[in-house]
Amino acid sequence: MSVALVCMSHSPLLEFADPPADVGAAVEDAFAQARTFVEDFDPTLVVSFAPDHYNGFFYELMPPFCVGFEAVAVGDYGSQAGTLDVPAALAEDLAQAVIDRDVDMAISRRMRIDHGAVQPLEILFGDIAARRVVPVFVNGVAAPFTPMRRIRRMGTAVGEFVATLSGERVLLIGSGGLSHDPPVPRWETATDRQRADLLDGRDPAPDAREARQRRVIETARAFAAGEAGIRDLNPEWDAAFLDICASGDLEEVDGWSPARMAEDAGNSAHEVRTWLAAFSALRACGGYDVVQRFYRPIPELIAGFGLMTAR
Numbered sequence: 001m002s003v004a005l006v007c008m009s010h011s012p013l014l015e016f017a018d019p020p021a022d023v024g025a026a027v028e029d030a031f032a033q034a035r036t037f038v039e040d041f042d043p044t045l046v047v048s049f050a051p052d053h054y055n056g057f058f059y060e061l062m063p064p065f066c067v068g069f070e071a072v073a074v075g076d077y078g079s080q081a082g083t084l085d086v087p088a089a090l091a092e093d094l095a096q097a098v099i100d101r102d103v104d105m106a107i108s109r110r111m112r113i114d115h116g117a118v119q120p121l122e123i124l125f126g127d128i129a130a131r132r133v134v135p136v137f138v139n140g141v142a143a144p145f146t147p148m149r150r151i152r153r154m155g156t157a158v159g160e161f162v163a164t165l166s167g168e169r170v171l172l173i174g175s176g177g178l179s180h181d182p183p184v185p186r187w188e189t190a191t192d193r194q195r196a197d198l199l200d201g202r203d204p205a206p207d208a209r210e211a212r213q214r215r216v217i218e219t220a221r222a223f224a225a226g227e228a229g230i231r232d233l234n235p236e237w238d239a240a241f242l243d244i245c246a247s248g249d250l251e252e253v254d255g256w257s258p259a260r261m262a263e264d265a266g267n268s269a270h271e272v273r274t275w276l277a278a279f280s281a282l283r284a285c286g287g288y289d290v291v292q293r294f295y296r297p298i299p300e301l302i303a304g305f306g307l308m309t310a311r
């Protein structure tokens, strides 16, 4: 078994926004380097830690994390729709191994995934079905949030299972973060209509999906112009988190409270949980070295946009 990692921010606005040319070029260059890293590693299996944005998981039943034994991408924001190549028996073994290590893991026999899980697969492989993928949903959007130390333990349990997979080259992906506060509705402040969608908004009508996406795209334009009422990006917070990931001292985040994370870095900063899970899994397979580290605060994407590779 060998193991490598790519963690990256995602943003559905990548296809809808126009950051300054040098910033766009820097992002493309970071993607190209990560692609080369992944091509050289040539994974036989991907374990993808990703959040969802009320496209697959709703308040009707919201687990802190969940392994998919089958996965279907919904195709939001023009991302690729369709079925992933999930090795179901291996996904079942992974879930059982995590549960055996005292971490309660939900399972889905048909998980729906959105841009959060799809975007890194598209960027790294060009196609969501290019490699075998075990999808692990990590809630980073819907309060209440699991303590960071539980995410670390879950990632560690996944890593201990991965370490037993002789003959596999396993790529761990973490998708999300860093500081950002996109206008994804939150239960406390949602309208009745939005609450109905947060509760059980599966398969929205095309005009409802379009309206939701338009609102986010317009907010991004206003944010880039300094006119949106969402929380600022926080490059210092992002740098501190990336430093912790690079150091391997992942316990450093054990005491981070969800309220403080949202206050400092925005309501969707909870998506860094996917990075923590992926780095914890990598650490459980042995020590690691960071190969690539990229970061830019990009208001046009509503994202403190980071990318790290390690092995």
Ligand SMILES: O=C(O)/C=C/c1cccc(O)c1O
Binding pocket: 010, 011, 012, 013, 053, 116, 176, 177, 180, 182, 183, 184, 212, 213, 216, 268, 301, 302, 303
């Ligand atoms: O789900 C949405 O409508 C928007 C999600 C979003 C917006 C900006 C940055 C991100 O990382 C997102 O996930």
Ligand SMILES: [Fe+2]
Binding pocket: 010, 051, 053, 116, 176, 177, 268, 271
């Ligand atoms: Fe997101």
